[in-house]
Amino acid sequence: MHGPASPGWLLVALCAATGAYCLLRMRSSDETQRRAAGDEALMGFGMAVMAVPGSAFTPPAWVWPAYAVVFGGAALRALWVARSGTHHLHHLVGAAAMVYMAAVMTSSPTAGHAHGGSGVPLLTGGLLLYFAAYVLVSGVQLLPVAGAAGSTAAASAPAWGDRPELARACRLSMGIGMLAMLLTV
Template identity: 80%
Template sequence: MHGPASPGWLLVALCAATGAYCLLRMRSGVEEQRRAAGGEALMGFGMAAMAVPPAAFTPPAWAWPVYAAVFGAAALRALWAARASVHHLHHLVGTGAMAYMAAVMAASPSPAHAHAPGGSGVPLLTGTLLLYFTGYVLLSGVRLLPVAGAAGAAVAWSDRPEVARACRLSMGIGMLAMLLTI
């Protein structure tokens, strides 16, 4: 590592690549997959933008409330969509976590010090989100294990379920990394 900014840049690259693949998945012939990919692309690019190390770029004070509003709106959309599919509950938790992190960053006295550890322990909501995403990452990792006898037919890149699962896993890992810095 070349300093404290290196993990941040790795997280930026991971999340941006995941967001880019999710944009590719939006070309799928399956409508539900297209909708999910759009929300996941927003999460990937939003996580990439929020993970830029403060030494490289300190966003203006108004950026964090804007992030909170965007992800708050995405959380409301996920809440509405959760009526039809349980999968959207995970999107609700993810977008809610992003809105929460943006609100914490907006309330911090200095963006450069927002990533510094300290304080009187882990807040309850942060701890709960850490537990949720730890479980999600472990479960997503298990789902990537190959199944005996499962021969896949030729599928377009935008319809590859194992790549979509790997993207979800990487975003879960990214979410854990971001929550650990709060």
């Protein structure tokens, strides 16, 4: 992606760590948790690779079309699976955003916008609004609820890979990463 190297490497680290945690979540005993974690691991690692600063590595021209194909497939899968749950619609938007960014990088691997004119293209602006709202909602969901009664028994606590607040934090970090990447498109 375009932009300074230091924030780019921080974004790479954030996305790679999130992808690694999502891989660990794939060991869950819950089938839906495993599938969501697999989708999120693909997104985390894909974002990490895409966020590598251009000053460190300039990928060959075939990389961006390959990204579009991989994440296009992920978008089709998310569309198919969205019949069973609305969370998969977010995966669809995320995969479509990755296809969009890959297409922008294909058309202009070294410059900012390849769309002509000034300002933010309409699709980029819409995606920025979506992910900003998603980050805000995800952040609010992580806030502790005062007076919430929880079980203190260790036996009833979920395994660390099945904890819903860690999955939400994972999704929040990927939403923040997507915002950062869209700002540099």
